[in-house]
Amino acid sequence: MLEDGKKHILIVEDDLEICRLLDMFLRTKGYQVSLSNSGTEGLADIVRLQPDLVVLDIMMPGMNGIEVCKQSRETYTGPIIMLTACSEEISEIAALDTGADGYLHKPLRPHILLSHIEALLRRGKRSKKNDNALSHTGTLTIDTLKRLVTRNNEEIILTGAEYEMLEYLAKQAGIIVSRDECYQALKGVEFDGLDRALDMRLSSLRKKIKDDVAPYQIIKTIRCKGYLFVKQ
Template identity: 40%
Template sequence: MRDTRVLLVEDDAPLAEMMQTFLEEEGFSVHCCHNGDDACYTLDRESFDLAILDLMLPGRDGLEICRHLRKTSDIPVLMLTAKDDDMVATASLQLGVDNYLQKPVRPHLLLAHIEALLRRSYPANTPVQDIHINPTTYTASLKGTALELTSGEYELLAYLCERAGEIISREQLYQDIRGIPFDGTDRAIDLRISTLRKKLNDDQPPYRYIKTVRSKGYLLAL
């Protein structure tokens, strides 16, 4: 799911900037607040698809923001905490927090939590469900419309679909798809990814289907 509005509430400015930049590169629209009072004010005036709340904040803390939010909205809430405390976890869940993530925040773990919460809340609108692979006829379709793929493009798309949500490195793609080690310079897989994106009508970032994970590889979005 993209075109997703995220409210990020974090008083640590460098951490907030890192998370906002990372999530925007992943295609999310992020509104950032640095204290609880601003967050509640924003929630009263704007709508979001998901909220990421730091537990410890100036003014109202994350639990108070969640309590305020739950008066009018059932969007997923991810709580960030530096505390490994069962009491905190219990209180968070009782107030309507959907999940919590312990600091320090690792970007790709943060993304995994967000994607899981969005899949749970919006299960019918996931990119991988748009694509149908028929291994018997060696064909694929997008939202019911047949895709005109070369055998190499079909093989790559089928491979990514089998591992949807999993980051696949270039080295692994070369070994599994082409049967040769990656020499560090050959761009054949990147070119095949590019043509696949065009045929999926998804060749402009932020990509909906085949995501680029910087310095790691590619994944088919769930």
């Protein structure tokens, strides 16, 4: 039974020892925790439980985490953090493209995971409070109440992470936002100089809003300074 007032986290992981350790750790931090030990079970639990956040392993037998993430996005809009022991960049790209909001490598450091969890939950809380619509040159519109993005009156389907990046930069329209500032705002932790997730998220976002051919018209990259959402 779920307790009122506590955030609910679902962990989808086939390694029972990792499940046990994360369960104990997150409960000591005041979270409610549910566990799923396979992709098929995890997908069913995401749809049924609608947790506040999902921690999802990629490498699982049967249905892997990429497929779970992709299918769950049909009904689940909460944040998803994906875990993997694989160091290949293509796995990270696939995770973000299918709707993941964060990506962490194993061996997992619980306090780093906790920082990402708290940042994503804060981000969701801020989004719910915002009820203004932002627009760009009459072609790109961001409805922050509905979390809806359109260009030329056509809806653009974004992942949660892509939407948050677009909204954040749009709010700073006309101001250069440094890479460190953007990383801190979107992930809640300081940029370590190595994480490529922000670059891949921006690349994917530009493709979806049809601003992926230089010179960029909506989100510009200012060399050695950061990003600029063009104000017009």
